Amino acid sequence: MDVTPLVPEGVQIIHGYGDGAFRIAQIVHHGPVLVMPEMTIPWAVEAGNALDPVDLATLEPILSAGSRFDILLIGTGSKQVFVPPAVRQAIRDRGPVAEMMDTGAACRTFNVLLAEGRRVAAALLPVG
Numbered sequence: 001m002d003v004t005p006l007v008p009e010g011v012q013i014i015h016g017y018g019d020g021a022f023r024i025a026q027i028v029h030h031g032p033v034l035v036m037p038e039m040t041i042p043w044a045v046e047a048g049n050a051l052d053p054v055d056l057a058t059l060e061p062i063l064s065a066g067s068r069f070d071i072l073l074i075g076t077g078s079k080q081v082f083v084p085p086a087v088r089q090a091i092r093d094r095g096p097v098a099e100m101m102d103t104g105a106a107c108r109t110f111n112v113l114l115a116e117g118r119r120v121a122a123a124l125l126p127v128g
Helices: 058-064 085-093 102-117
Strands: 014-018 021-024 028-029 034-035 040-042 070-075 095-101 120-124
Touching: 014 102, 021 034, 028 040, 034 058, 058 085, 058 120, 070 102, 085 095, 095 102, 102 120
Parallel strands: 070 095, 070 120
Antiparallel strands: 014 021, 021 028, 034 040, 034 120
16 A cells, blocks of 8 residues: 655655655655755754754755745654744744654654645754
8 A cells, every 4th residue: 555645746755764864755865954845955953962052044945945934844853852932933033833843753744744735844853
């Protein structure tokens, strides 16, 4: 049985994650990544302390994207970590609502929202 979500042509889904890497649109990316429907790029943070504090400049490819995003999923690694309210508000001031969750949940949520046609992006820290 095929459980791949139906997504519009030209967008990429997250196929897997683990061992410090992600498989997105059948391409393996090592380390932290910024994922948008049309592309994935390295997230210029150190995986161990990327969220303490969050440097908004590292999110600039998403925050300044030509197509505005409604939701920014932040995958915080193997467990959910919350960023300070001031950082969430600074992200919101630039457009998207930031939602923090563990990386696995962020990957699954990205795919579901993408299949629903939502304008979503993700900043993902690797696990394992």
